[in-house]
Amino acid sequence: MSKGNLLLSAENIHKTYTGKAEPVHVLKGVDITINRDDLTAIVGSSGSGKSTLLHILGGLDRPDKGTILFRNTDLSRMDDETLARFRNRNIGFVFQFHHLLPEFTALENVFMPGLIAGKPMSEIRERAGYLLEETGLKDRMDHRPSELSGGEQQRVAVARALMNEPEIIMADEPTGNLDEANTEKLLSVLMDIKQKEKTAIVLITHDSRIAGITPTVYQLHHGKLDTTPANHG
Ligand SMILES: Nc1ncnc2c1ncn2[C@@H]1O[C@H](COP(=O)(O)OP(=O)(O)OP(=O)(O)O)[C@@H](O)[C@H]1O
Numbered sequence: 661m662s663k664g665n666l667l668l669s670a671e672n673i674h675k676t677y678t679g680k681a682e683p684v685h686v687l688k689g690v691d692i693t694i695n696r697d698d699l700t701a702i703v704g705s706s707g708s709g710k711s712t713l714l715h716i717l718g719g720l721d722r723p724d725k726g727t728i729l730f731r732n733t734d735l736s737r738m739d740d741e742t743l744a745r746f747r748n749r750n751i752g753f754v755f756q757f758h759h760l761l762p763e764f765t766a767l768e769n770v771f772m773p774g775l776i777a778g779k780p781m782s783e784i785r786e787r788a789g790y791l792l793e794e795t796g797l798k799d800r801m802d803h804r805p806s807e808l809s810g811g812e813q814q815r816v817a818v819a820r821a822l823m824n825e826p827e828i829i830m831a832d833e834p835t836g837n838l839d840e841a842n843t844e845k846l847l848s849v850l851m852d853i854k855q856k857e858k859t860a861i862v863l864i865t866h867d868s869r870i871a872g873i874t875p876t877v878y879q880l881h882h883g884k885l886d887t888t889p890a891n892h893g
C-alpha cells in the first residue's frame with residue numbers, strides 16, 4: 661500500500677464555457693495539491709469559478725487543458741464510465757442544495773452510493789446506520805427529505821457522501837442555506853468524521869468564519885488560485 665501523503669494534484673487547469681453567448685474563460689491555469697487529511701477552503705466572488713473548479717477536481721466535469729492526478733491515477737485518461745465508478749468509490753460530494761432523492765428515506769439515500777458500488781447489504785446497513793447516528797439523525801432515518809429540516813437534509817447529504825469511505829470530501833457551500841446553529845452542527849459533524857477517518861476535505865465557502873478555521877485557504881481570482889494567509893484571529 662502506498663504510504664504517500666499526496667492525494668490529489670491538479671496542474672495548469674483551464675476551462676472555458678462556450679455556447680451561444682460569449683465564451684467565458686473561467687479557469688486560466690489553476691494548480692492545487694491536496695494531501696491526505698488536509699482541510700482546504702476555496703473562497704472567491706460569485707461567478708469566479710469555484711463550483712467549476714470543484715467539479716473538475718472531483719471528476720464531475722473535465723478541463724479543457726491540464727492534468728488531475730488522484731494518487732497515481734490520471735482522471736483525464738478515464739472514459740466516462742470508469743470515471744463515474746472512480747468517483748463513487750473515492751470522492752464524496754456535498755452540494756449547496758442537498759440533492760437527496762425525494763422518494764427515498766434518509767437511510768435509503770445514504771445506502772445509495774453503497775448500492776452503486778455493489779457492496780454487501782449487511783455492510784451498507786451497518787455503515788449507513790453508523791453515519792446517521794454520527795450526524796445526529798438516529799431518530800430521522802425513516803424520514804423522507806421533505807420531512808426533514810434544511811440542516812437535517814444537509815447532514816443526510818454528508819452521511820451519503822461518506823458512505824463509501826472516500827479519501828476526500830468535496831463540499832460546495834454546504835452551509836450556504838443554513839442558519840448559524842445548523843452551520844455549526846454541520847461543521848462539527850464534518851470535523852468529527854474527518855478526525856476519525858482522516859478524510860481530506862475541500863470546502864467552498866462564502867463564510868469568512870469557516871475560512872478562518874481552515875488551515876489552508878485559496879482564493880480564486882481572475883481564473884487563478886492564490887494562497888491567502890489563513891485569517892486566524
Ligand atoms: N454551463 C455553463 N455555460 C456557460 N457559462 C457557465 C456555465 N457554468 C458556469 N458558467 C459561468 O462560469 C462562471 C463561473 O461559474 P461557477 O458556477 O463556477 O462560479 P462560482 O464561483 O461557483 O459562483 P457562485 O459563488 O455564485 O456559486 C460564471 O460566470 C458562470 O456564469
Ligand SMILES: [Mg+2]
Binds near residue numbers: 710711712832
Ligand atoms: Mg458555485
